[in-house]
Amino acid sequence: MTPKSGVEHHIAVVGAVDRPIVLSVAELRERWPQRTAAVTFDCATSGPRAHTFTGPLLREVVTAAGPGFDPARRKDRSRFLLEVTGEDGHATVLSWAEIDEDFGDSPVLLATALDGAQLDGIGAQLVVPSDRCGARYISGITQVRLRTCPSPIPGPAEETRD
Numbered sequence: 001m002t003p004k005s006g007v008e009h010h011i012a013v014v015g016a017v018d019r020p021i022v023l024s025v026a027e028l029r030e031r032w033p034q035r036t037a038a039v040t041f042d043c044a045t046s047g048p049r050a051h052t053f054t055g056p057l058l059r060e061v062v063t064a065a066g067p068g069f070d071p072a073r074r075k076d077r078s079r080f081l082l083e084v085t086g087e088d089g090h091a092t093v094l095s096w097a098e099i100d101e102d103f104g105d106s107p108v109l110l111a112t113a114l115d116g117a118q119l120d121g122i123g124a125q126l127v128v129p130s131d132r133c134g135a136r137y138i139s140g141i142t143q144v145r146l147r148t149c150p151s152p153i154p155g156p157a158e159e160t161r162d
Contacts, residue, residue: 009087009123011110015145016080018066025120029112031064032056037109037127041134049134053127055111058082058144059099067096067146074102079149084126087140092126094136096146106130110141 011028014020023031035057040050062082069076080096097103109127112119119125123140131137 007121009120009140009142011124011141012143013062013065013146014143015083015147016068017062017146018068019064021065023061025112025118025124028056028061028110028124029118032060034112035107035109037107037129039127039129041131041137043134051115053109053111053125054113055109055124055127057099058094058108058110058126059101061110062144062146065146068148069096078103081147081149083143083145083147084138084141085143085145086126086138087123087142090138092136092138094128110144 008024010022010024012020012022033056034054036052036054038050038052040048043049067080069080071077077100078095078097082094082096083091084094085091094108098106099108107129109129111125111127114125123142126136126138126141128136
């Protein structure tokens with residue numbers, strides 16, 4: 001992705017949150033502790049890639065927006081999904097349970113730097129260190145939307161019988 005000169009990129013954290021927030025890459029760097037992840041993943045177009053990413057944990061950023069679940073109830077937390085969208089329209093979904101400390105505890109980042117270069121000019125990047133392929137690495141993130149899983153459709157055992 002080519003940097004857009006003079007354009008400040010922002011991420012909106014919206015959806016099932018108490019306090020929707022909009023953050024620049026610089027704010028992601030300044031407001032949360034920065035973690036580093038050295039990752040290798042297979043890119044469908046260019047083969048294996050190795051990079052070092054730095055940025056805050058996705059979980060910490062979304063928590064600052066006040067997720068709409070009871071943090072004391074594990075089953076409540078496990079019903080939530082995170083939809084992450086980039087400015088090119090590429091999107092992916094993660095479950096809250098993947099990143100929750102009581103479940104998968106995956107250190108998913110909103111990267112503010114790639115191999116030491118700041119990403120202010122092209123936007124933050126989603127980094128899922130446990131993924132073997134790079135399909136969920138979203139560049140130029142514009143939005144993180146928290147939502148609940150849809151209600152299940154009643155099955156035969158739940159239907160009223162005559």
